[in-house]
Amino acid sequence: MARSLFDSLGDFQYKKYWQKFNAHRKEVVDTTGQWVGLLDGSGEFICDLPPVVSMSAPSVRGDSGSLELTIPVPPGGAFSDRVVAELAGVFAFGTSTDSQGRTQLSDAATRFIAIERAGLRLVYRVEFVQLVGGGDQPTMMTIHGTGLMKILARFPSVSNHESWPDSTRGWPMAKEEFPAVDGVPVPFKKPRLIYPVKFDNNPAESLVMGAAVDVIADHLSRSFITVFRAIGFRSGVEPFVVERIPSDIPSPELVLKVTDKYLWDDVMPAANETGVIIRAHMRFPGDLGDTRTVLHPTVVFTVQQAPPLTKALPPAFDPMSLLGSASPEELESSDGTPVGFMEF
């Protein structure tokens, strides 16, 4: 579990800590041009990273972005020790490797790499690391990360919010799996906390309608709140939040079908089609120039209406125009309700 200073320090002390940390990063950027550091799963500081040997961080609209960063880790040394312990120790040793020697991500702790320059911050989640060495010991470490948008590809897209638990009421401990094979419950090796949630299979209930930018922002936000409430985060300090960036461009109407898969699966095709841009960045306490300050490191998803990439969208609600490339046979379900609106 992440050792969050946010929980151990008081509010005042935590704010002061961040003031100092912000000053430290600014000082390094001012004197050397760039700061690269390692953050834990709560977005809190672990250590500065040694100067980067090479870095590649491509990013395109609608994709999660990726990072490939190589740093020297000569044997011994606090940098090396700390970084290897935090990344390789967590990710490499004792875990399996694939055919190319890359370490596989298991249930490892979350670590972030943050890169800052004047006016720019990029944060990536570490996925796996490769240790490379010429001799008998590794001297270089390549850190592979994914952009924060990747969070959407791992976060449930909730259809029936009321059915999700409130962690304050507790979760039942399950010793056996639900009837899995031929109606026979299978015992767990380790008892788990399990809570049954409802999936809205009724198409009429799992559709969210409205202006695209509102629908997408609300759906992301509600899913975050529901899931974080279920796993025990206090209200108001959720690690992910959604912000709407105002735009003069009118947002087209959208009918979003919520499938209880991942947010990425439900939201991204709709966002691409309606010209809604979703971006993710990590905001730190004390960041200037933002609309809303945060109390602790927070992943902020901004939702903004941009001009659609393709043809002009109709000014008023016209469901047929949203059918897009859906094939005709998907337009009707057995009970006569149109489904498959967003099957692009």
Next chain:
Amino acid sequence: MDATQITYRAPDGTFWDFTRPNHEVAILAGTVEGFSPTLQPSTVITPTLPGQTIDNFYIPPATGNLTLTIATTNKERFQTLISRLRRNFSQITPGTLNIRAGRLGTLSTKVRLAEPIVPPRVDPRDECEEVELKLRLVSDSGLWDAVPQRIEGTAMTNVFNVGDVMMYPEVMWDRGANVTLPSGWNVALPSVSEMHRLWMSPESGMVPIRVSDGWRDYGLARQLQPAYEGVPPGGDRRFMVTGGSLLFTARFLDPWR
């Protein structure tokens, strides 16, 4: 200005003064070459603009040559000197070369042999009583260190960097210490029972070194939260240390200036 002084401290502690007049081991006049690195700028060239824009500088290791003459009438002594000199320069373990030439005082850098010393000239007549020993040296850092400036006490102290590159503090402490970097960020050093030093630079591995025997204490390194801030060349920054002292070494490209 005093005459140029070039001295060398071998890895085993032996001290050589190569510029003492009338000494049996001395530099052959006019044979000192190099010792300042040739910077490699990475440049950006825009076809429509004149010239080039400099993006960054890379400081390569510095190489330098010098030739020693050994003059003695005693054959026994001659053999001893040759043997000692050959032992005191190594391709693996660096010794410290000091140059006092310009107005910067004594500057020093760690040097290794870039090439092995040529084998002794075999002369069956054995009349050779004066020999030239050509040394090709390399300084891996490429930089010349000035005598460190020390600060201690519990007040914020302003430190100027007169050197050519970023200057990072080296902390020395013997119990527990706390370093306040210019931004106000604190680095707490682990508690120790005897004097340790740690160069808080991104160039170093951030390993505390026990002063008494040079032991690199990896166990202590694990207790550190590495963070570094330095003084940019030509600038000044304020540092504070409690429970120890900070050493700042300005580093130069040209030892002769």
